[in-house]
Amino acid sequence: MLEIIQEYWLLLLIGEYPHGKLGGLAMTLIISFVSLIVTFPCAVLIALARTGKPGIVQSIANGFVHSVRAIPLLMLIFWAYFAVPMIIGFPIDAAFTLIVAIVIYQTAYLGEIIAAGITGLPKGQREAAAALGLGYIPTMFRIILPQAIFNVIPGIVNQLTTIIKESSLGSIIAVSELSYVMLQVNSNEVTKPLQIFGILAAVYFVLCFALSQATNWLERRISSRRTGQVVVEAVA
Amino acid sequence: MIEFQNVSKWFGALQVLRDVNATVAKGTTTVLCGPSGSGKSTLIRTVNRLEPIQKGQITLSGRDIYAKDIDVNVLRSGIGFVFQQFNLFPHLSVVENVMLPLLRIRKQSRAQARPAAMQMLERVGLAEKANSLPADISGGQSQRVAIARSLILKPEVLVLDEPTSALDPEMVGEVLKLLRELSADGITMMCVTHEMGFAREVADRIWFLRNGTLTFDAEPTEFFSDDAHQDVRNFLSVVRKNH
Numbered sequence: 001m002l003e004i005i006q007e008y009w010l011l012l013l014i015g016e017y018p019h020g021k022l023g024g025l026a027m028t029l030i031i032s033f034v035s036l037i038v039t040f041p042c043a044v045l046i047a048l049a050r051t052g053k054p055g056i057v058q059s060i061a062n063g064f065v066h067s068v069r070a071i072p073l074l075m076l077i078f079w080a081y082f083a084v085p086m087i088i089g090f091p092i093d094a095a096f097t098l099i100v101a102i103v104i105y106q107t108a109y110l111g112e113i114i115a116a117g118i119t120g121l122p123k124g125q126r127e128a129a130a131a132l133g134l135g136y137i138p139t140m141f142r143i144i145l146p147q148a149i150f151n152v153i154p155g156i157v158n159q160l161t162t163i164i165k166e167s168s169l170g171s172i173i174a175v176s177e178l179s180y181v182m183l184q185v186n187s188n189e190v191t192k193p194l195q196i197f198g199i200l201a202a203v204y205f206v207l208c209f210a211l212s213q214a215t216n217w218l219e220r221r222i223s224s225r226r227t228g229q230v231v232v233e234a235v236a
Numbered sequence: 237m238i239e240f241q242n243v244s245k246w247f248g249a250l251q252v253l254r255d256v257n258a259t260v261a262k263g264t265t266t267v268l269c270g271p272s273g274s275g276k277s278t279l280i281r282t283v284n285r286l287e288p289i290q291k292g293q294i295t296l297s298g299r300d301i302y303a304k305d306i307d308v309n310v311l312r313s314g315i316g317f318v319f320q321q322f323n324l325f326p327h328l329s330v331v332e333n334v335m336l337p338l339l340r341i342r343k344q345s346r347a348q349a350r351p352a353a354m355q356m357l358e359r360v361g362l363a364e365k366a367n368s369l370p371a372d373i374s375g376g377q378s379q380r381v382a383i384a385r386s387l388i389l390k391p392e393v394l395v396l397d398e399p400t401s402a403l404d405p406e407m408v409g410e411v412l413k414l415l416r417e418l419s420a421d422g423i424t425m426m427c428v429t430h431e432m433g434f435a436r437e438v439a440d441r442i443w444f445l446r447n448g449t450l451t452f453d454a455e456p457t458e459f460f461s462d463d464a465h466q467d468v469r470n471f472l473s474v475v476r477k478n479h
Contacts, residue, residue, distance in 0.1 A: 124321050125323060125325065127319070128317075128323035128324075130312065131315075131319075132317075132337045132340075132385070132389075133311075133313030133314075133337070134309065134336075134341065138340045142340060147325075
């Protein structure tokens, strides 16, 4: 296993860059963070529509969420990769396709998390804002969303770990992210699949475990801030 | 100042206000009391349209609050409203809670809004808690901050929905003291409360509601006399027993 790491560590980290395309772990992280950053405002809009007044906008948002949640991400990726270029008449970069598919997919899920944060707030918060004379936009963006998003930060970070794992589906459409690079390594080292995919699993585990630990830390910080108490960290 | 004319309201099939007719004069304090579910809170929530009415008319300084040219947000910014559960914004500090209406409604800069908010906090005796979060202050202090926030836009009317009901007994006094001061300053005030001592001392008029009907509207001397409506005397005897 060590010799595989020694031989392929640079490929694993940055792909063929600078002699070729950026890939590997760097690509996985870029896809994940870009996806999350683009997903976030889309998810906020979906959450606002889902928790707003019943009407056409809410119906569209409901339709979008229910439809996306009923199909696998892989199918969405295939659609974006094969069908969209046929419709628009020119090819799209595979990494871009993957990001678009993840954004559409995660908007539905992250939107539901943020919507849950909004509906979980006491009714009095919205009433107090209304009683002060605040309109819908300042009420949502100054009062409701800061609290709702703050309360669901652990859920948002959790979605980031999901996005990291989902980015591995990019290997199906030849996006040179971490899994794709390791598939190439496996093609070179035909007899060592156990070690190669062991390394791949370990890298994903370290990434996602570190994020889940960060989530736990955030949860403690949030609860201590909201209750007005200082968390006393155990000194080992 | 505020006039209720045949005001009726239903929650589905349940009628919660029945042809309420009453007037709140400018600069006076009106206390609303009555048993639970009598419609007191619903009635005061109609003043700033937090609860819509289905029949009748409410006028504020002679203007129908449901008139087509009335902007509901402008209407509400002219009526201070204090809730039983304070409803401070927990992600904002005490001073930011009080500054918010100035920043978002009056469109003032932070440099303009902060001194005004600090002045209001001094008035309610909480200037030293300006940078605390709502989670770090007591219930009584929270309610005083809520009152400061409701007064920051210099409203024509202050409406309070059971401002002491969610407080520990030892914290009720500090809020009532502030309300006495505000009443003495001449602000027009409508207050739902079960604090009958406060009502006797501060109110200019006391309204008694039962099953959505305003059954008695009198000055405190008459309200607490033997001439009061039978419903009022029954209510007061129950209140006295419980205290």
